Amino acid sequence: MLASVRPTPLAGENDQWLDALEENLASVDWSPALAPLAVKLAKNVPLSLEDGMTLYQHPDLHEVGAMAHQVRMARFGNRAFFNSNVHINQTNICVLACRFCAFRRGPKAKDAYAMSIDEYMDDLAIYAHAIDEVHSVGGLHPEWGVEHYEELFTRVAKTYPSISIKALTAVEIKHLGQRSSMTTREVLKRLKAAGLTSLPGGGAEILDDDVRAIICNGKESSSEYLQIHREAHEVGLPSNCTMLFGTIEALEQRLQHMISLRDLNASTKGFQCFVPYPFLPDDTRLPQAQLATGTEILRTIAVSRLMINTIPHIKAYRMNIGDHLAELALQFGADDIDGTVQKESIMHLAGSSAPLDHDRAKLARLIHDAGCEPIQRNTTYSEFEPYIPPKVKPRRVLPMATQ
Numbered sequence: 001m002l003a004s005v006r007p008t009p010l011a012g013e014n015d016q017w018l019d020a021l022e023e024n025l026a027s028v029d030w031s032p033a034l035a036p037l038a039v040k041l042a043k044n045v046p047l048s049l050e051d052g053m054t055l056y057q058h059p060d061l062h063e064v065g066a067m068a069h070q071v072r073m074a075r076f077g078n079r080a081f082f083n084s085n086v087h088i089n090q091t092n093i094c095v096l097a098c099r100f101c102a103f104r105r106g107p108k109a110k111d112a113y114a115m116s117i118d119e120y121m122d123d124l125a126i127y128a129h130a131i132d133e134v135h136s137v138g139g140l141h142p143e144w145g146v147e148h149y150e151e152l153f154t155r156v157a158k159t160y161p162s163i164s165i166k167a168l169t170a171v172e173i174k175h176l177g178q179r180s181s182m183t184t185r186e187v188l189k190r191l192k193a194a195g196l197t198s199l200p201g202g203g204a205e206i207l208d209d210d211v212r213a214i215i216c217n218g219k220e221s222s223s224e225y226l227q228i229h230r231e232a233h234e235v236g237l238p239s240n241c242t243m244l245f246g247t248i249e250a251l252e253q254r255l256q257h258m259i260s261l262r263d264l265n266a267s268t269k270g271f272q273c274f275v276p277y278p279f280l281p282d283d284t285r286l287p288q289a290q291l292a293t294g295t296e297i298l299r300t301i302a303v304s305r306l307m308i309n310t311i312p313h314i315k316a317y318r319m320n321i322g323d324h325l326a327e328l329a330l331q332f333g334a335d336d337i338d339g340t341v342q343k344e345s346i347m348h349l350a351g352s353s354a355p356l357d358h359d360r361a362k363l364a365r366l367i368h369d370a371g372c373e374p375i376q377r378n379t380t381y382s383e384f385e386p387y388i389p390p391k392v393k394p395r396r397v398l399p400m401a402t403q
């Protein structure tokens, strides 16, 4: 007998999404391999690791994508969420040297940088009129403690009260605790009081300590990542969570990663969005990486939607997967797309060529091209507004369905 779970609708979901889920899944004649999964999903029963392997090994990618799309449509209809943000990476100086990272520099490198608070504010001033969120992550600076970020966030919050500050990964929080001799919970409380709105969730990589020992030795352990996010949720800071795939991990480790995040959120409910993104090809940083193909990226996004029933949003992170794949991902289970962005270093140094000049109208067009309705949201997924782009000259396209 399957136990069903009826969570409170959250974060822009349809009120009756669980009823819609049952209807949507019953409306399709699933193949024998996927039919038992559809029965579980219809009752919002979490899929097992073995179910996840079935999804990864099912020969029909389209059927896996269609199943993820049915779940996404039940939760959100064809709405696709975005916000207007800028990424400011405050320093590339880092005391660690993760194997996959193309961004970090040692303090003596010619192109090492650490923005002063004034420089950060000057940079933010360029974009402030057009954004509602600043997203800041960076290296583990050997000299900056919690006071540096308190001063920075206080300045940002006072100067731009309508801009949310989404900043610092779990390992940055851990590093600040070590630098300032305080617990990570204290760091989170102090930074929240200074104006921090939420954590972006980067740095999860793969939550498996054997994998981490090879790709990011010295970073926080899997349990520390989960614990810091648990503490963030407990002190009232929502967060996102990520997965870097296509390095050296096995499929089981990806699935266990999804399950660990899903299980944590079943109790804390503080994760808003799951962001799966692939390692970008580079022969020098991690030559043994098993790079993800385009179809594998789409499949992983679909599997994420199906495995993770406790986190409402699945993001197509276009900074990493590019605009074309991000558009397709909106038909494979993703409902959220990041973002106008405008400035970003980490993925671009790793090889991304995703355009950085998207204003809201361009992003809305990408969402329309995927057959979805663009909805502008705030950082914490608590305010939503349909975005009607300004009228533009119609594009020359052949008449065909978009879905």
Ligand code: SF4
Residues within 6 Å of the ligand: 094, 095, 096, 097, 098, 101, 103, 104, 138, 139, 140, 171, 216, 219
């Ligand atoms: S991933 Fe983060 S912690 Fe690791 S080297 Fe790069 S900047 Fe430092």
